[in-house]
Amino acid sequence: DCSAGLGSSGTISQYACQRKTTLKNCNKIFTDAFDVLAEHFEFNENKGHCLAFMRASSVLKSLSYTIRNYRDLEGLACLGPQTKAVIQEILEYGNSLKVQDVLMDERYKTIKLFTSIFGVGLKTAEKWYRKGLRSLDEVKADTSLRFTKMQKAGLLYYDDIISSVSWEEAKAVGQIVKDACRRFDPDAAVVITGGFRRGKEFGHDVDFIITTPENGKEVGLLQKVLSELTYQGILLYYDVIDSTFDNAQIPSKMFEAMDHFEKCFAILKLKKELVSSKQSEKDINGKDWKAIRVDLVIPPMNCYAFALLGWSGSRQFERDLRRYANVEKKMLLDNHGLYDKTTFLSAKTEEDIFAHLGLEYLDPSERNA
Ligand code: DGT
Ligand code: MG
The missing domain is CATH 1.10.150.20 (5' to 3' exonuclease, C-terminal subdomain)
Structure with a gap:
């Protein structure tokens, strides 16, 4: 439960990787407003303002108490005059005129x-x-x-894709993908990542990391899996991005840059009978399936932990983790590895990566920044 005020004992880090952010949001009224403003500035390509609102939103999402007055903001990182003014307005009037304007724009x-x-x-x-x-x-x-x-x-497939994917549906897709992979490699590791790994009940897609215990064995697996799904008649759309991965490459400073692993952006046809809560459900047109957006990412095993960490999100968590590595530790982190001045630091698990960075380990459910 969200307590009132009195929370700002001590300080809260400016980095999301040093805060625990679960899905329980005590400050939704403020973060919803900030998220709209961040998106507005993103649409207007104002990166600075966009980032300021995204960071402020993320800090408020990590609080275990609800902001009830201006004094509750003391000691909080990432709040500037602009974001504080919006909070003040909402505290006083219950909403923000700027947000109302944007929503009507x-x-x-x-x-x-x-x-x-x-x-x-x-x-x-x-x-x-x-x-x-x-x-x-x-x-x-x-x-x-x-x-x-x-x-x-x-x-x-607009209507299907815009209606979000439930955890039940994600699990059913997971079974299909796992079965297809295991057909060609019984030892293949198939893990759901992204928002569902962080405990979200709904998502816009289902993200998978697929790899094999033996480095190099993953090459060719995606093509076989796609043929199998095509044969089953459930691959509605796919776009394969070939690997451009080079083991010697130094991690890039650019977070938004796409990683270099082989991957596939797909749309799968999920039969409703495969979803436990939706058995024998049909819509008015007699359609008994739903189109689901699926991302498959295939890293080699030696990058598995980095790929898993990088695709588990949230986006703000990832941004801050890289910024922390860069600014505080003078290291470079991306989805492929961690580079410390002259050497690559290896990691088998996400825990190893947090340890290299001198950070307390955060469970995926605490990365909803
Ligand atoms: P969702 O699907 O809307 O419920 O939420 P998420 O958190 O699953 O977001 P999603 O599916 O867009 O991406 C999952 C994570 O994967 C995201 O937090 C960061 C990473 N990711 C996705 N696309 C890219 C990309 O193009 N570049 C990089 N570097 N990371 C990406
Ligand atoms: Mg996702």
């Missing part, structure tokens, strides 16, 4: 709608907005647009 609403399509990023959404398009129907009807294969799939 036509550009914000349209960019949010368009970027919710699988395969549509900020640049494309903006281009469509500038063309005067405002709805999905208008986008679909515009014959001058050239859609990528990914966007076509995104539009075709």
Whole structure:
């Protein structure tokens, strides 16, 4: 339960990797507002303001008490005049005018709608907005647009993909992926990562890390698994990104950069009969399946712990973990490894990586920053 105030004994770290952030959020009224503002600044490519609101939101998510007055903010990291002003406004009036304005803003609403399509990023959404398009129907009807294969799939399965994936559905997909992998390598390790590993009940996709105990044996596995899923008739869409991984590569400083492992962005057809709570359910059109977004990432075993840590999220947790490694330890961390000045530090488990960084281990359920 969330206690009132009196929480700010001691200080709270500016780094999410030094805070425990569970899914229990005592300050949702403030963090929802900050998340909207962060997204607004992201859409306007104002990185500084976007980051400021994301960090402030993350700090408030880690508190075990609800902010009830301005004094509760004492000793909290990452709160500047701008974010404090929003908190003050919400404390006084129950909401923020700036947030209300953003939520009503036509550009914000349209960019949010368009970027919710699988395969549509900020640049494309903006281009469509500038063309005067405002709805999905208008986008679909515009014959001058050239859609990528990914966007076509995104539009075709839009309603299924926008309705979030439940843990029950994720488990059912997990069984399908595991069975397909084990067919070709009985020792293959198949782990659900991302938000579900952090204990979320719903997600926008299901993320998997797949590897084999023996380094190198993972090569070729993805292609076999994809053939198997195609044979089963449940692979609705896939895009394979080949590995560009080089063991000698020094970790990149750029967090947002995609990692170098072989991976696949897919859409799977999940039969409702395979989901325990949805047995024999059909929608009005008699459709007895749901399209689910699935990411498969295939690192070699010697990178397994780094890949698992990097894909478990949350995004803010990952950003702060790398920033902490960089600024406080003068090391470089990414999804492939940890580099200390001249040497790579090896790790078999996530615990090893936290230990290398001199950090207390955080369970995935405490990484919901
Ligand atoms: P969700 O799926 O919306 O419920 O939430 P998450 O936390 O599962 O987020 P998701 O699926 O977008 O990504 C899972 C984690 O994987 C995320 O916290 C960071 C990592 N990740 C995903 N995509 C990328 C990427 O393009 N680059 C890097 N470096 N990391 C990524
Ligand atoms: Mg996910």
